[in-house]
Amino acid sequence: AQSVTQLDSHVSVSEGTPVLLRCNYSSSYSPSLFWYVQHPNKGLQLLLKYTSAATLVKGINGFEAEFKKSETSFHLTKPSAHMSDAAEYFCVVSENNTGKLIFGQGTTLQVKP
């Protein structure tokens, strides 16, 4: 069965510094992996997705994630945080050809001025 573990429930960074949100996955098959973002009082939005093409995936708002099979990781990064990045971030796994998506527990990103 597939699962995801987000290693930090809360991350705090200063504006302009790098962001790292960690995610490890467990999957019996070749997974599809996603990051979703949920801004306060707004709906969930897809940030980026990995589907076995390039291992480095670029998403919206300057975020990117790297798929590392040897480490079963799919960490989300951004070189320079912006105040508007403050939100809840979810790492998501889907096994190929099933369509079922399993969400991690979420990481709250706080950006300080």
Added chain:
Amino acid sequence: GAGVSQSPSNKVTEKGKDVELRCDPISGHTALYWYRQSLGQGLEFLIYFQGNSAPDKSGLPSDRFSAERTGGSVSTLTIQRTQQEDSAVYLCASSWGGSGELFFGEGSRLTVL
């Protein structure tokens, strides 16, 4: 409308009553998902419909929960004999096939007194 529509947006009910939550997905989307988000928690998978296939009900927490999707479009999530622990935001999402790019509704906030 252009997006996923859920109703009601807020529902307050008494313990033991039945509730129905409705989801109207994006037209043409073949996949429909229900998730539950409790305060401070991640998204808990409930059920997944894909086209005419049998739904994946593996996330339904008890037999008090059921869902149906009529005509491959609108879905209703029914909770019978509600309990206080059922209080949460119930999110519906739809997608084209098993792409993984989910479009979420605003959610139905259920409060069981």
